[in-house]
Amino acid sequence: MRAWQKITFALLVAPVIAVAAGVSYAQTAQKFPTRPIRIIVPFTAGSASDLIARRLGAKMSEQWGQQVVVDNRGGAGGVVGMGIVASAAPNGYTLLVHSLGFAVSAALYSKLPFDPLRDFAPVSQIMASPSVIVVAPALGVRNVNELIALAKKKPGQINFATAGIGSGTHLNAEQFRFAAGIDVAHVPYKGPSEALLETMTGRVQYFISPLVPALPLIREGTVLALAVTTAQRTPMLPDVPTVAEAGLPGFEISGWYGIFAPSQTPAPVVAKLSAEIDRLLATPDVRASLAKIGVNVLGGSAAQFAAYIKREDAKWSKAIRDAGVRVE
Numbered sequence: 001m002r003a004w005q006k007i008t009f010a011l012l013v014a015p016v017i018a019v020a021a022g023v024s025y026a027q028t029a030q031k032f033p034t035r036p037i038r039i040i041v042p043f044t045a046g047s048a049s050d051l052i053a054r055r056l057g058a059k060m061s062e063q064w065g066q067q068v069v070v071d072n073r074g075g076a077g078g079v080v081g082m083g084i085v086a087s088a089a090p091n092g093y094t095l096l097v098h099s100l101g102f103a104v105s106a107a108l109y110s111k112l113p114f115d116p117l118r119d120f121a122p123v124s125q126i127m128a129s130p131s132v133i134v135v136a137p138a139l140g141v142r143n144v145n146e147l148i149a150l151a152k153k154k155p156g157q158i159n160f161a162t163a164g165i166g167s168g169t170h171l172n173a174e175q176f177r178f179a180a181g182i183d184v185a186h187v188p189y190k191g192p193s194e195a196l197l198e199t200m201t202g203r204v205q206y207f208i209s210p211l212v213p214a215l216p217l218i219r220e221g222t223v224l225a226l227a228v229t230t231a232q233r234t235p236m237l238p239d240v241p242t243v244a245e246a247g248l249p250g251f252e253i254s255g256w257y258g259i260f261a262p263s264q265t266p267a268p269v270v271a272k273l274s275a276e277i278d279r280l281l282a283t284p285d286v287r288a289s290l291a292k293i294g295v296n297v298l299g300g301s302a303a304q305f306a307a308y309i310k311r312e313d314a315k316w317s318k319a320i321r322d323a324g325v326r327v328e
């Protein structure tokens with residue numbers, strides 16, 4: 001076959017292959033899922049991402065008739081778990097539940113084995129939740145102003161916990177540090193549960209924790225809630241002020257959680273996952289179950305979530321550059 005004939009043949013066949021592939025992907029999506037699904041949580045058990053993944057995963061198993069397994073792969077502020085999903089087969093059977101840390105990872109880490117914007121397909125922004133500043137009751141601090149005053153009285157001697165370098169809790173704490181103008185020391189842990197334990201025992205002085213894992217300890221009285229980070233108070237802690245109310249006007253941080261797939265996952269599969277998750281989030285029992293742990297259900301299309309991720313990436317990249325925070 002001559003060169004011009006090969007080119008003509010390729011031009012004629014390419015659209016046919018593309019159409020066939022599109023039909024195949026659509027058929028795959030219609031049947032999806034046909035086997036168990038694994039949800040990677042890049043933090044330890046008991047973290048907000050873990051609790052959300054398990055509650056949603058149980059409902060997915062019930063509705064889809066396939067087992068949904070939650071696999072905790074904590075480490076490096078979520079980077080370990082992200083890497084597993086980025087390199088997984090792009091078929092919809094390996095998913096990631098992550099939070100704000102996803103959007104900041106590219107700007108924060110100088111050497112990542114993946115590109116968060118290129119190597120993941122956003123599926124659904126499932127929910128949002130405030131964070132809460134907690135301390136041990138024995139610290140003797142009862143509000144945000146007293147915590148700031150203590151830190152200014154003892155520069156460099158007050159420690160704050162996070163769920164790991166580069167995690168959402170780390171960025172929240174840095175935002176608070178800059179807003180308050182305090183000199184405090186960062187102590188990273190493997191996840192929120194460990195950070196809460198160390199705060200509760202007084203080994204570190206405070207932790208800006210996701211509300212979900214902190215709520216039971218606040219209700220037990222083993223940690224004291226000083227303020228929530230959102231613009232409005234949360235119904236779960238109606239007597240706890242916002243940080244803005246408590247002494248730092250204009251301060252606001254809202255956490256979020258979402259589901260991601262590997263980037264080459266077929267668009268029909270991503271669309272079906274997004275629509276099915278949206279449907280599950282709208283059911284009264286799921287909404288009630290999630291409300292009990294202090295989260296607000298969001299939902300929405302994959303395209304909406306992808307656009308949101310790009311905005312978050314731009315916003316936090318600037319904040320990280322301005323703060324001079326960088327992890328090698």
